[in-house]
Amino acid sequence: MTYEVAARNVVRAVSLGAVSYLALSLNVSTGQQAFAQTLPPVTVDAPDKPRARQTTQRSQTSTSRVQRRVAAPAPRRVEPVPYVTPSTGTLGSPPAPYAGGQVATGGSLGLLGNRSVMDTPFNQTNYTAQLIQNQQARTIRDVLMNDPSVRVIQAAGGGADSLFVRGFYLDSGDYGLNGLYGIAPYYSIGANFIERVEVLKGPSAVLNGMTTGGTGVASGGAVGGSVNLITKHAPDVDITQLTSTYVSRSQFGGNIDVSRRYGEHKEWGVRLNSTYSNGSTPWNRQTDEFGNVVLGLDYRGENARVAVDLGYQADNLNPPMRFFNIPTTTTLIPPPPKAGTNFQVPWAYYAPTDFFSTVKGEVDVNDWVTAYASFGYHDSNINYAYPSPNISNVAPGALTSPPGVFQLGGLWSRPFAGKETFETLAGETGIRANVDTGPVNHAVNVNYSINDRTYNQKVWTRSNNALTDIIFWNLYTEPTNIPKPNFTTLSASQLTNVNISSVGVSDTMSMFNKRVQLTVGVRRQTAGSEVTNYLTPALSRPETDSSVWTPAYALVVKPVENISLYANYIEGLQTPHVVGSGFANIGTVFPPGQTKQAEAGVKIDTGRLTTTMSVFDITQPSIIAVGNVQVLNGQQRNRGVELNVFGEITPAIRLLGGLALIDGKQVKTANNGATDGRTAVGVPAVTANIGAEWDTPFMRDLTLTGRIVYTSSQYVNVTNTLTLPEWTRVDIGARYTFTSPWNGKPIVVRANIENVFNEAYWASAYSGVITLAAPRTYLLSTTFNF
Numbered sequence: 001m002t003y004e005v006a007a008r009n010v011v012r013a014v015s016l017g018a019v020s021y022l023a024l025s026l027n028v029s030t031g032q033q034a035f036a037q038t039l040p041p042v043t044v045d046a047p048d049k050p051r052a053r054q055t056t057q058r059s060q061t062s063t064s065r066v067q068r069r070v071a072a073p074a075p076r077r078v079e080p081v082p083y084v085t086p087s088t089g090t091l092g093s094p095p096a097p098y099a100g101g102q103v104a105t106g107g108s109l110g111l112l113g114n115r116s117v118m119d120t121p122f123n124q125t126n127y128t129a130q131l132i133q134n135q136q137a138r139t140i141r142d143v144l145m146n147d148p149s150v151r152v153i154q155a156a157g158g159g160a161d162s163l164f165v166r167g168f169y170l171d172s173g174d175y176g177l178n179g180l181y182g183i184a185p186y187y188s189i190g191a192n193f194i195e196r197v198e199v200l201k202g203p204s205a206v207l208n209g210m211t212t213g214g215t216g217v218a219s220g221g222a223v224g225g226s227v228n229l230i231t232k233h234a235p236d237v238d239i240t241q242l243t244s245t246y247v248s249r250s251q252f253g254g255n256i257d258v259s260r261r262y263g264e265h266k267e268w269g270v271r272l273n274s275t276y277s278n279g280s281t282p283w284n285r286q287t288d289e290f291g292n293v294v295l296g297l298d299y300r301g302e303n304a305r306v307a308v309d310l311g312y313q314a315d316n317l318n319p320p321m322r323f324f325n326i327p328t329t330t331t332l333i334p335p336p337p338k339a340g341t342n343f344q345v346p347w348a349y350y351a352p353t354d355f356f357s358t359v360k361g362e363v364d365v366n367d368w369v370t371a372y373a374s375f376g377y378h379d380s381n382i383n384y385a386y387p388s389p390n391i392s393n394v395a396p397g398a399l400t401s402p403p404g405v406f407q408l409g410g411l412w413s414r415p416f417a418g419k420e421t422f423e424t425l426a427g428e429t430g431i432r433a434n435v436d437t438g439p440v441n442h443a444v445n446v447n448y449s450i451n452d453r454t455y456n457q458k459v460w461t462r463s464n465n466a467l468t469d470i471i472f473w474n475l476y477t478e479p480t481n482i483p484k485p486n487f488t489t490l491s492a493s494q495l496t497n498v499n500i501s502s503v504g505v506s507d508t509m510s511m512f513n514k515r516v517q518l519t520v521g522v523r524r525q526t527a528g529s530e531v532t533n534y535l536t537p538a539l540s541r542p543e544t545d546s547s548v549w550t551p552a553y554a555l556v557v558k559p560v561e562n563i564s565l566y567a568n569y570i571e572g573l574q575t576p577h578v579v580g581s582g583f584a585n586i587g588t589v590f591p592p593g594q595t596k597q598a599e600a601g602v603k604i605d606t607g608r609l610t611t612t613m614s615v616f617d618i619t620q621p622s623i624i625a626v627g628n629v630q631v632l633n634g635q636q637r638n639r640g641v642e643l644n645v646f647g648e649i650t651p652a653i654r655l656l657g658g659l660a661l662i663d664g665k666q667v668k669t670a671n672n673g674a675t676d677g678r679t680a681v682g683v684p685a686v687t688a689n690i691g692a693e694w695d696t697p698f699m700r701d702l703t704l705t706g707r708i709v710y711t712s713s714q715y716v717n718v719t720n721t722l723t724l725p726e727w728t729r730v731d732i733g734a735r736y737t738f739t740s741p742w743n744g745k746p747i748v749v750r751a752n753i754e755n756v757f758n759e760a761y762w763a764s765a766y767s768g769v770i771t772l773a774a775p776r777t778y779l780l781s782t783t784f785n786f
Contacts, residue, residue, distance in 0.1 A: 082236055083266075083300050088370035088432040089362050090114050090179075091298070091305035094196055094230060095126070099608040100654035100693075102131040103646045107198040108179060108228060110207035111447050111504045111521065113432055118605055121519060121554030121566040123149075123614045123642060127197040129232065131656075134693075134705075134735060136752050136779040137191040138247070138277075138290075140175070140229065145709060148658040148689045149201050149225070149642055153682065153764040156774035157283050157321035159350050160187040162766075166201055166618060167638040167664045167683035168224025168595075169766065173422065174211040176228035178309065178358045180426040181211045182451060183376035184229055185292075185313045185354035192255050193273035193294035193311065196230035201642070202597045202616060203572025206521040206552035209502045210573040210592065212424070212453045223572030223595035223620055224638070231309045231358075233296045234259035234269030240786040245277060248778040251288065253277025271296040282777045284342040284478065289316040303364040310357045319348030323769040324411075325390045326716055333722050334393055334409045337476050339760040339775035343411070345471075347484035348386035355379045373429040380422040385487065387413030387471060391770075409475030414466055417487040418459040425452045430504075443508040445521075451500040459492035461485075493534040498575065499545070500527045506552075519554040527575050527592055539581065546576040546591040562607070567600040577623050579630045590632045595620040601642075609647035609655070616640055624670040635668040636680050652697070657690035657707075666718060675718045682765040684726075686712040691731075705733040705752070716765045724770060727761035729754070733779075745785040752779040 085092040090113050095106035098117075106116040107126035117124070127143050137143045141161040144150045154160040154172070163170040177184040191197075200207075203223045211222045243255040259271035276291035292313035299306045321344060326333075337343065360374040389411040430447035462469045462485040473479040506521030528545025554568035572595035579588040601614030622634035640662035648654050664683030669675040691707035709729040716722035733752035740747050758776035765771075 085114075085305070086364060086367075086370065088113070088368065088434055089305060089364065090372070091307050091360060091362050092300045097128050097130065098610065098647055100646070100648045100656075101128060102654060102656050102693075104128055104196060107196065107200075108230070109200070110179060110204065110209075110228075111430075111445050111506050111523075112207060112443075112508065112519070113445065117610060117612075118558070118562075118564045118603055119514065119517065119556060121517070121556045121568050122570075123201040123599070123601060123612060123616075123644070125199050125644060125646070127199070129195045132191045132194060132197070133243075133783070134750065135733070136245070136750055136781055139191055140189045140194070140197060140227070143191055143194075143197045144199065144227070146656055146689055146691060146707075147199055148644070148660045148687050150199065151684075151687060151711060151764055153766040153771060155321045155323050155771040156763065157281060157286060157317075158323070158771075159315055159317045159320050159352065161189065163227070164682060164764070164766065165199075165222075165225030165227075166616065166640065166660075167662050167680060168618065168620060168636075170222050170225060170227065171211075171213040174213050174222045174226070176208065176226065177356065177376065178231060178307070178360055178374070179208075179228060180358055180374060180376035180428070181208060181222075181226075181228075182424040182453060183356055183358060183378045183426055185311075185352075185356060186378070186380040186422055187352050187382070188315065189229065190275055190290070190292045190313055192257075192275040193232055193292065193296075194229050195232045198228040198230065199225065200228070201225045201614075202568075202599060202618065203570050203595050205525065205550040205571050205573045206504055206506065206523045207570075209449045209451070209504070209523065210500050210525050210527055210575065212451055212498050212500060213575065221572050221574035221593070221595065223574065224618065231294065231296055231311075232257075232259075232271055232273055233298045233307060234261050234271045236261065236266065239271075241783055242786070243781050243783040246778075246780040247277070247279075248282050248776075249280045251277050251279040251281055253279075253290075267300050269296075269298040269300070282340055282775045283321060284340055285319070285346060285480075286321070286342055286344075287318050290314070304362065306359075306361045308357075308359050312353075312355050314353045315351065317350040319344040319346060320350035320384070320386060321772065322348075322386060322388045323771045325388060326722065326768050326770060327390055327392065328717075330391050330393070330722065332393055332408075333716060333724065333762070333770070334391065334475060336760040336762055336772055337409070339755070339758045339773075341476070341760075342478050343389065343473075343475055343772075345387060345415070345473075345479050345482045345484075348384075350382070350384045350386065352380065352382040354381075368435065369431060369433045371429075371431050374427060376424075376426040378422070378424040378426075380420075380424075382420045383418070385415070385417035385484075387415040389413045389473075389475075391475070407474065410472070411475055412470050412472050414461065414469045415471060415485055415487075416459050416461050416491065418457065418492075420458075421454075421456045423454045426450065439511055441510040441514075443510070445504070445506045447504040449502050449504070451498075453498045455496040455498075457492060457494050457496075458490065460487035461489050461491045462487060463489050464491070490535065495532040495534070496529065497543070498527070498529045499543075500525070500575075502526065515558045517556040519552070521552040523550050523552075524548075525550060525573055525592065527573075529575060529578075541578060541587070544576065544578060544589045546589060548573065548592050548594065550594065562605045564603040564605075565601075566603070567598075569596070569598050571596050572620075577630075577632070582628075583625070583630050584628045585630060588630070590623065593621040593623075593632065606647075609645065609649065612642070612644040612658075614642045616642070619667075624668070626670070626672075633668055634670065635666075636664065637667045638662055638664045638680065638683065652695040654693040655691070657688070659686070659688045661686055669718065675720075678718060678720045679715050681716065681718060681767065682714050684712040684714040686710070699736075701737040703735050705731075705735070707731040711763075714765050716770055717768070724762040724765055727759065727763065727773070729759065729773070730756045732756055740784070743786065747785070748783040750779070750781045750783075753777070754779070 104126040175184040241257040274293040294311035428449035504523035530543035533539040552570040574593040599616040624634035644658035664680030763773040
């Protein structure tokens with residue numbers, strides 16, 4: 001009897017399981033899959049606040065002592081529900097990826113919070129972790145190679161990631177980390193722990209406040225654009241990934257990515273990302289040891305969210321590829337050396353370390369108000385020794401070797417060693433609210449932010465005589481026989497402190513179901529700095545500060561749902577300038593320079609492919625000398641047109657890229673306008689990127705990739721007598737996914753070649769320097785899932 005009951009139960013269970021499996025399979029294949037293919041892109045603004053989770057109390061009813069034992073029903077399998085961040089919040093879940101997965105449907109706009117692309121009155125592109133992993137990006141500079149409006153201006157192999165955005169300088173110390181600027185690793189940032197790379201073109205003083213930039217004494221101000229990095233946090237599914245990596249010539253390494261969520265409703269999240277690589281790089285005689293470890297913790301509750309990130313990164317680059325200084329006496333830019341040639345002395349080294357952390361929290365006061373606060377700390381240390389070469393192939397006299405003789409590619413430099421430390425504190429607090437007043441919805445934001453950077457620099461040379469310290473060599477002959485000097489003379493010792501604080505207010509007024517959105521904002525910015533020069537006290541100066549108002553206006557109009565017309569006026573800020581010695585108005589403090597932008601554009605979202613076209617006009621002021629007096633009267637104006645495209649042509653073909661046409665002019669210059677009307681230094685007239693991915697039909701799970709990067713010629717000096725030729729770089733790649741035979745999970749093999757044709761070219765020019773491009777580079781990786 002018992003056997004028969006058991007048999008019936010087994011048959012019943014098997015039958016029920018088969019029916020359930022069949023129903024689930026039909027649902028997935030006919031409904032869910034089709035739904036996934038036709039679902040429009042997810043927008044950032046959540047429609048409603050999620051309802052509070054209900055708890056079930058245990059019954060207190062008394063029972064008889066004698067009861068039949070009945071097996072408890074098996075708990076139903078409940079699929080995890082994705083966490084939804086309210087429209088006034090920014091933590092908890094980033095904007096969803098767009099079709100193709102290479103960019104996101106939206107990003108963060110500082111004071112304005114998260115916005116979808118179609119509701120953003122600016123030109124912004126948000127690159128995803130999927131793109132970072134598939135392109136095998138090592139640092140953020142590799143990610144930004146996808147953007148036509150961005151060009152890296154630091155030397156490849158130099159360990160730094162400074163940029164030009166819309167033709168204006170962005171310092172490597174001005175990257176944002178989770179919305180806090182100056183907190184990311186200072187010189188170069190590993191891409192392995194980054195979820196999103198958000199590139200906002202144009203000034204952003206109202207949105208993000210002023211940036212400190214380098215030492216803070218002469219900040220570029222991020223006036224051409226800004227880059228904000230969002231760190232990885234645990235998603236709703238567990239991740240256990242191990243990726244082995246190889247970069248030519250013999251750079252081996254690996255990445256670890258592990259994440260889990262805990263709690264009854266998966267409130268608590270933990271994610272660990274780490275990378276390490278070591279070996280020879282594509283450059284001759286160069287080795288690079290690079291690693292980091294970043295821990296992300298977060299809590300997602302009903303009415304509160306908290307995210308904490310702790311990270312450490314170290315790099316040991318021997319020797320670093322430096323930029324080339326172009327003295328005013330140089331009248332010829334020599335052809336670049338053979339790709340991969342190491343022009344640096346063998347004893348040069350570059351060793352930065354960074355500890356960084358951010359803490360962000362949000363509390364939903366009610367259904368329409370969220371209060372938030374965040375804090376960041378960054379400690380950066382760098383030790384180095386190298387010469388920064390000067391090109392002097394036509395300079396007569398003592399600065400050629402042998403003296404007075406022309407030699408193509410002649411170099412000279414005064415080597416030095418140094419130690420620099422940056423300590424940066426950043427914080428902000430504010431309130432976001434959505435208020436309906438009849439037909440108009442108001443998204444109101446109030447924000448207070450601070451940023452404090454202390455910079456300490458010490459430099460040693462061989463002696464106090466600059467001429468006797470100079471070394472000579474040639475661009476085309478690797479300097480392996482130049483001995484290392486004894487750096488025993490302290491030549492510079494300085495401490496700089498920069499304090500920045502601001503209050504920002506904005507209101508986005510939406511009408512006709514968000515078909516019309518008008519944003520008005522203003523920020524009151526106060527910036528102060530002080531310098532203590534220990535070697536030359538006369539050059540020290542006490543703290544001086546200055547304040548300025550910066551407004552912003554922006555409009556979005558949607559004549560139809562999938563088309564957005566937008567326009568904006570916004571400003572950027574550079575730190576106050578103090579006139580130094582040698583000028584009649586020494587000690588004069590100029591207010592923060594206000595860069596002004598006017599922009600208009602159109603965005604078209606077809607559901608799978610988004611295209612953006614924008615026109616802009618940016619005017620940046622600068623300090624120039626008029627006789628023996630410095631005045632805030634210089635001006636550079638960049639006007640341009642940008643075209644961006646991302647998404648899918650078909651489910652098997654993805655596109656990413658665009659075109660930027662920029663006319664950069666020196667409008668007001670020194671020496672009574674001697675170079676007025678000349679083209680701005682380092683601003684190419686045409687930059688273009690186009691990348692594509694193709695899921696091949698002839699081999700399942702094989703994807704082929706390709707990218708072309710083009711930069712037209714650019715001027716090296718303000719007189720426009722020296723030019724870098726145009727260049728084109730071609731990259732190709734492939735990836736293949738197959739199922740692991742031991743655990744049934746996917747294994748992904750990736751192979752990429754950058755600079756396929758091993759072209760040697762001068763990549764960029766900036767403020768009297770030029771840089772070389774990287775040689776052909778092979779990248780291989782295999783990702784295992786556990």
